Amino acid sequence: MMKVEELYQKEGNKIRCLICERQCIIAEGKRGVCKNYANLNGKLIHLSYGKLSAVESRPIEIKPFFHYYPNSTALTFSGFGCNFYCPWCQNYHLSFSEPPRELRIISPKELVDLALKHGDEGLCASFNEPATLYTYLLDVFELGKKRGLYGCLVTNGYFTIKALERLIESGVSGFSIDIKGCPGIKVLTTVDHKKVFRNAKRALDLNVHVEMVYLVVTNANDFEECYSWIFKMHSEMLGENVPLHINRYYPMNYWREKPTSAKTLLDLKEIAQKEYNISYVYLGNIGSIEHETTYCPKCGKKLIVRSAYRVVEWNLTKDNRCPRCGEKIPIYGKANISF
Known part of the structure; x- marks a missing residue:
């Protein structure tokens, strides 16, 4: 499956890919540096759409x-x-x-x-x-x-x-x-x-x-x-x-x-x-x-302990603050904590 990508612009008889800052200038029938995008009939085509390794x-x-x-x-x-x-x-x-x-x-x-x-x-x-x-x-x-x-x-x-x-x-x-x-x-x-x-x-x-x-x-x-x-x-x-x-x-x-x-x-x-x-x-x-391990940058309390890529200890309050000094710890999204 090939799919047209709209992030490109014409450069004479070539096109410039605008997905990454390489901004490859690609001739007809050729591919950019990443080998996944090609100039086919003057359009930027994603050759590997859905091809996963x-x-x-x-x-x-x-x-x-x-x-x-x-x-x-x-x-x-x-x-x-x-x-x-x-x-x-x-x-x-x-x-x-x-x-x-x-x-x-x-x-x-x-x-x-x-x-x-x-x-x-x-x-x-x-x-x-x-x-x-x-x-x-x-x-x-x-x-x-x-x-x-x-x-x-x-x-x-x-x-x-x-x-x-x-x-x-x-x-x-x-x-x-x-x-x-x-x-x-x-x-x-x-x-x-x-x-x-x-x-x-x-x-x-x-x-x-x-x-x-x-x-x-x-x-x-x-x-x-x-x-x-x-x-x-x-x-x-x-x-x-x-x-x-x-x-x-x-x-x-x-x-x-x-x-x-x-x-x-x-x-x-x-x-x-x-x-x-x-x-x-x-x-x-x-x-x-x-x-x-995450330590509170204000008081040094141990807050989040990780081992083998999993959280094994969680000591933050419900609103992600240090329970000792109240420092707000930046956490994005909901933590999956069941202990």
């Missing part, structure tokens, strides 16, 4: 989302291809692959029905970059919203503003956004990382939830100039209450540098909290309950 129910905390519908599950789905092609990609077998021509199409209705059958509270596009499934996402999230499911993305956040706004209009209320680097990084040199923060800020302005993820990649984005820029942009553009996940990198795909040291992660967490006043900083991929 994975579908499974997963905890929302694994995305990671720590302040968004806590302890819920989302039917998580993915396509093929990417618009970044990070050399350290952990899902490179999907992100570096083209959508197969012969693959059964899963309709938006079938996907939403499956989520409801599994008892999931929401839908989440993840694993590979969701921009590759953009036209499909609009239909999935619109239908999911009508049937009471939340919609969220795990994404590099490189949409155009118009594409981002259409996603939110369709029913997306949560973005887990990976910030890959900074100006001056020696890889992903064609990416404007400022636009990722621009989009995160725009999402916040439209009253949806955002959490940022900084994978600290050895000898790529782990130098002082880079992490300082990331923390500064986070603090100034997004604010102190937007969660920041600082995650450990492990060798994968083409990038074979050693894993991020635990000391580096601990140092970065301290810098983010003390020098940039970011209230909710978590360390991921190290298996530490302590560093995945």
